[in-house]
Amino acid sequence: MSKAKAVRAVDVGYGNTKFTVGMLDQDFDAICDMFPSLTPTALQNDFSRAIGQQRDTHKIEIRGETYECGKEVRLALGGGSHDRVLDENFCLSNRYLALVRASLAYMGVDEIECLVLGLPLTTYEAKRRPLEQSVAGAHEIGNKTVTVHKVTVVPQPxxxxxxxxxxxxxxxxxxxxxxxxxxxxxxxxxxxxxxxxxxxxxxxxxxxxxxASTILTAVRDAIEADLSCDPGDIMRIDESLRTGRVLRVHGQQVDLEKYRPLIRxxxxxxxxxxxxxxxxxxxxxxxxxxxxxxxxxxxxxxxxxxxxxxxxxxNPVFANVRGFQMLGEQWLRSNESR
Missing domain, CATH: 3.30.420.40 (ATPase, nucleotide binding domain)
Structure with a gap:
């Protein structure tokens, strides 16, 4: 019996990296997952391992540099604000590739017939081909190899x-x-x-x-002016606005409704x-x-x-990556029928 060919998708955003772990004949949302698009340099010390609670992250080595990426990457960073790469060349950087490889590590397959990625329209025409070339092929991730046979890049929207x-x-x-x-x-x-x-x-x-970073930074600055202290990473603010979870700064609850006119x-x-x-x-x-x-x-x-x-x-946060998965599976069906 021949092995089923795998299609996967990754949506590397400046805020979060979304990816799929299965095919669409399963539950749509169950095959989607994500982690923050943060790529700190991996440190030798990992005290959580010493107490049997290793972080849910992956160490990714690229061209002599090692990054830590994954779902619990904030535990590798500590508190405070953490800058993300906001650069049009980001998609061709080591850090972007580290996020893609961390996604591959979570997917649990050794071979991917078609991997679908997306780019913003500001970089799509200029970066699409180089990105496809940089991601296709074999990826050494820890003690395993994941081979990507074809990469397709589509406009994110x-x-x-x-x-x-x-x-x-x-x-x-x-x-x-x-x-x-x-x-x-x-x-x-x-x-x-x-x-x-x-x-x-x-x-x-x-x-x-x-x-979103422009809006969230403005809200953070307004909160800082009101409270006379740094409220921390803007992703905490975003999570509270998105989920309704209470935001506290130094134990003080922040009324985010006050900042709705600024957001608008x-x-x-x-x-x-x-x-x-x-x-x-x-x-x-x-x-x-x-x-x-x-x-x-x-x-x-x-x-x-x-x-x-x-x-x-x-669940709009996964909208693009679900669509990428659809396009990848459509490509697979059309090529298998030839």
Missing amino acids: MGGFYDYVVQNNMTDAIDHEMNLIIDPGYYTLDWVVSQGSRPIDSRSAAVNEQG QIADSAVNKLISGTRGIVDIENVILVGGATHLYRDAVKARFPNLEVHTGG
């Missing part, structure tokens, strides 16, 4: 588009309707205008420094740039908002499209 329309049986949106897919990431705000499933390049783009103001400014970049929105029939920063932009997007439903799928 198209992953969220496929995820939503397929799960919601929006056949017309796939076939011929005019769609606006908005993907606010950690660093960039990306959008694609498509007719059916075909992107319209001249109306699709992205802007840097209009993503910055999101409005970003959406204005998006509207200008689409070269007109009168023909848009479907607006689909995807990605992990959906909660920060939803109100601003809805205000600009009062006569349209703004579609947001369940």
